[in-house]
Amino acid sequence: MELVGVTRRFGERVVIDELSLRVERGQIVALLGLNGAGKTTTISMILGLLRPDHGDIHVMGVEPRTAMRQGQVGAMLQSARVPPRATVRDVLRLATALYADAMPVPELARLANLEDLIGRRVDRLSGGELQRLRFAVSAAGRPELVILDEPTTAMDVPSRHAFWQQIQAHAAAGMTVLFCTHLLDEVNAADLVYILVDGRIASSGSPAELLETGLPVTVSIDQALDDPSRLPGVLQHRVEGHRTTMTTHDSDRLVMALADAGLVDGLRVVGGDLESAFLQITEQSGEVSA
Numbered sequence: 001m002e003l004v005g006v007t008r009r010f011g012e013r014v015v016i017d018e019l020s021l022r023v024e025r026g027q028i029v030a031l032l033g034l035n036g037a038g039k040t041t042t043i044s045m046i047l048g049l050l051r052p053d054h055g056d057i058h059v060m061g062v063e064p065r066t067a068m069r070q071g072q073v074g075a076m077l078q079s080a081r082v083p084p085r086a087t088v089r090d091v092l093r094l095a096t097a098l099y100a101d102a103m104p105v106p107e108l109a110r111l112a113n114l115e116d117l118i119g120r121r122v123d124r125l126s127g128g129e130l131q132r133l134r135f136a137v138s139a140a141g142r143p144e145l146v147i148l149d150e151p152t153t154a155m156d157v158p159s160r161h162a163f164w165q166q167i168q169a170h171a172a173a174g175m176t177v178l179f180c181t182h183l184l185d186e187v188n189a190a191d192l193v194y195i196l197v198d199g200r201i202a203s204s205g206s207p208a209e210l211l212e213t214g215l216p217v218t219v220s221i222d223q224a225l226d227d228p229s230r231l232p233g234v235l236q237h238r239v240e241g242h243r244t245t246m247t248t249h250d251s252d253r254l255v256m257a258l259a260d261a262g263l264v265d266g267l268r269v270v271g272g273d274l275e276s277a278f279l280q281i282t283e284q285s286g287e288v289s290a
């Protein structure tokens with residue numbers, strides 16, 4: 001699946017700006033971005049629900065609408081409603097009836113871990129169970145590409161782990177997955193991550209590569225310093241009670257300076273995490289494009 005130079009406006013406002021991205025067969029790709037970055041708009045265009053003003057979108061080599069019509073794409077959207085009085089079995093039957101080569105209902109129930117809930121009314125499912133049902137519906141037609149918009153919302157931690165394990169197993173069998181999430185630890189399930197800022201790709205790479213995007217390191221000691229900003233390479237600092245916490249891009253130099261001054265009580269050095277990487281990338285790109 002590929003987007004090349006895609007632009008979309010709402011009125012005068014450019015919401016997606018010359019966006020290009022590529023998802024290879026069998027890849028799991030995460031689309032990240034703050035609220036309003038353009039994730040849903042991008043997904044809507046890939047699904048053929050919205051048309052771009054400029055640029056090209058190819059889904060499995062064809063136009064989005066054609067890919068949808070041919071059942072090559074399955075989508076699990078936040079907005080998807082299910083009939084409340086129907087049972088899980090009813091919904092799965094309805095979903096499979098739409099496709100010539102649908103997955104049999106029992107297989108679909110197994111896939112989404114719904115076997116024990118097959119006779120349960122949909123309005124009596126928990127939030128996480130309902131999400132699993134939505135996933136089953138998206139997979140009913142054996143799509144080559146599945147698009148998941150915040151799929152694990154309302155799932156507890158064990159359900160989320162089980163969900164991503166299943167997704168990884170399907171990707172290993174050739175299914176391509178594009179998902180949006182606000183839960184940054186889920187990005188670790190992805191092969192490739194795109195970070196969207198104001199409708200443009202601000203950064204892309206594997207989760208490990210994102211972590212290496214020059215993240216500041218946090219250095220802290222058990223001593224209230226008068227003026228930490230005088231130490232070499234300190235970007236930001238905070239003094240709380242007897243503890244001073246500083247961030248730096250050059251932890252070696254800062255730690256050496258602290259050691260030279262005999263300030264090593266309770267010394268801790270903590271590397272950056274995915275959340276800091278994400279915030280740094282979105283803040284920097286937001287400043288550039290503002």
Ligand SMILES: Nc1ncnc2c1ncn2[C@@H]1O[C@H](COP(=O)(O)OP(=O)(O)OP(=O)(O)O)[C@@H](O)[C@H]1O
Nearest residue numbers: 010011015033034035036037038039040041042196
């Ligand atoms: N139909 C529309 N008409 C006008 N503006 C719209 C429309 N749909 C979206 N927008 C605007 O486009 C921008 C991108 O919206 P979009 O829903 O794609 O963001 P998002 O990244 O999915 O955000 P969130 O994380 O909150 O779901 C937002 O500023 C939004 O207000």
